[in-house]
Amino acid sequence: MPIRRRQVLLGGLAALGGTALARYGSAEASSTDGPAGLLEVATGWTAGPEQNGLQAMLAALKGRAPDVTFVSGDRSNPTGTDLAARLADGPPPDSFRCSGGAELADLAPHLEPLDALARAHRWTAGLPAPLLPRLRAQGALYAVPAGARRTNLLWTNQRLLADAGAALPAADPGALLARLRRVAATGTVPLAVGGPTEVLQLAETALLAAHGPDGFAALWQPGGPWSARATTDALRTLDDLLALAAPPAADADWTDAAHLLGTGRAGWLLTGDWADSWLRDTLDLRPGTDYGWAAAPGTGDLFQARVDAFALPRGARHRAAALAWLDVCAGLDGQVALNGARAAVPARTDLPEPTRALFGPYARWSLDEWRGRRPVDSLTHGGLLTARRRQAAQAAARAFTAHRDSTRLARDLAAL
Numbered sequence: 001m002p003i004r005r006r007q008v009l010l011g012g013l014a015a016l017g018g019t020a021l022a023r024y025g026s027a028e029a030s031s032t033d034g035p036a037g038l039l040e041v042a043t044g045w046t047a048g049p050e051q052n053g054l055q056a057m058l059a060a061l062k063g064r065a066p067d068v069t070f071v072s073g074d075r076s077n078p079t080g081t082d083l084a085a086r087l088a089d090g091p092p093p094d095s096f097r098c099s100g101g102a103e104l105a106d107l108a109p110h111l112e113p114l115d116a117l118a119r120a121h122r123w124t125a126g127l128p129a130p131l132l133p134r135l136r137a138q139g140a141l142y143a144v145p146a147g148a149r150r151t152n153l154l155w156t157n158q159r160l161l162a163d164a165g166a167a168l169p170a171a172d173p174g175a176l177l178a179r180l181r182r183v184a185a186t187g188t189v190p191l192a193v194g195g196p197t198e199v200l201q202l203a204e205t206a207l208l209a210a211h212g213p214d215g216f217a218a219l220w221q222p223g224g225p226w227s228a229r230a231t232t233d234a235l236r237t238l239d240d241l242l243a244l245a246a247p248p249a250a251d252a253d254w255t256d257a258a259h260l261l262g263t264g265r266a267g268w269l270l271t272g273d274w275a276d277s278w279l280r281d282t283l284d285l286r287p288g289t290d291y292g293w294a295a296a297p298g299t300g301d302l303f304q305a306r307v308d309a310f311a312l313p314r315g316a317r318h319r320a321a322a323l324a325w326l327d328v329c330a331g332l333d334g335q336v337a338l339n340g341a342r343a344a345v346p347a348r349t350d351l352p353e354p355t356r357a358l359f360g361p362y363a364r365w366s367l368d369e370w371r372g373r374r375p376v377d378s379l380t381h382g383g384l385l386t387a388r389r390r391q392a393a394q395a396a397a398r399a400f401t402a403h404r405d406s407t408r409l410a411r412d413l414a415a416l
Contacts, residue, residue, distance in 0.1 A: 035320035036067035049342035054335035092313035101383025123330035126348035137393035143309035145347035192257035192266035199398035209298025210234035
């Protein structure tokens with residue numbers, strides 16, 4: 001039976017991390033001064049590659065704090081109203097995952113500022129400078145990033161598109177539409193789209209391509225340019241894309257769309273980097289041969305992402321254990337363990353070359369992109385909006401899958 005790539009990668013990470021874990025583990029494991037007891041962290045990572053990455057991080061935590069026992073603090077919506085109520089009313093979890101940006105700023109009154117700790121422990125070492133403002137609120141640092149999930153990605157069925165003569169990269173939405181129509185002429189569905197969440201991601205990608213990063217961010221501020229020509233163009237692009245897609249079902253998700261792509265029943269799919277693990281491991285496809293990837297057309301200079309960052313609530317009951325956890329989140333060994341298991345990128349850009357070699361083809365490409373592209377927040381998956389506003393945007397997308405009126409969708413989004 002062949003060894004799965006994930007097993008090889010995690011084995012390699014364990015060997016690579018041996019020195020680092022020994023550095024933290026051998027000294028601290030024998031010390032009676034290290035943290036002990038429970039550690040409650042809410043992540044939302046309860047299945048699949050995210051859970052695998054969490055388990056790898058916990059191995060790194062065990063090396064640094066062997067007497068700490070991890071307890072999941074997850075709720076059905078770990079970054080929504082349940083968490084906000086816990087932070088306000090107590091008792092809070094000892095740490096939790098958030099996406100930075102507006103989501104973090106909304107929760108900042110209930111969090112400890114981390115500037116002094118970050119300086120003492122070098123928690124921001126190796127981070128790209130444009131990322132740091134997304135971890136701050138009112139000038140203070142409130143979160144430590146462990147990795148980033150890229151969202152503005154276009155996945156392709158390489159064999160199907162080669163047969164249709166449409167495999168060349170599409171530099172802009174117009175070029176993509178031309179290739180979609182070429183595939184449609186063969187009788188194959190050009191574009192796979194999941195449920196309402198994926199429709200919302202398609203809408204925000206069209207808006208981002210039309211406005212650029214600054215104009216896109218301005219949309220979500222009072223008086224945003226919803227009547228601008230760029231917005232009209234984006235809505236026209238959204239309509240054209242959906243006309244070339246299988247009708248999205250209200251109960252579908254990205255895995256349904258990925259299955260259409262992977263089995264050759266659709267040529268393209270717009271979704272995040274979580275598709276790489278699914279296509280490779282679930283359908284046993286070969287990256288770069290059976291499926292390919294590129295930045296979504298019109299967004300090639302941008303790394304739109306959900307940042308996975310961790311914060312320290314005020315009144316955390318197991319504060320010493322939480323600090324050990326944040327140390328793992330900020331460290332190379334913790335970030336490589338987490339993201340190596342899920343085909344995402346570490347937040348740090350100072351990975352040594354032997355570490356990079358352990359990542360797969362997509363992830364190695366993504367590591368280079370993270371170094372060289374401008375990071376921006378995602379509406380659908382990231383911290384562009386507060387949790388409540390993001391839920392309202394997703395409700396608007398659910399309604400849109402029924403009424404299919406892009407002008408009404410724009411009005412609903414503008415009302416946010």
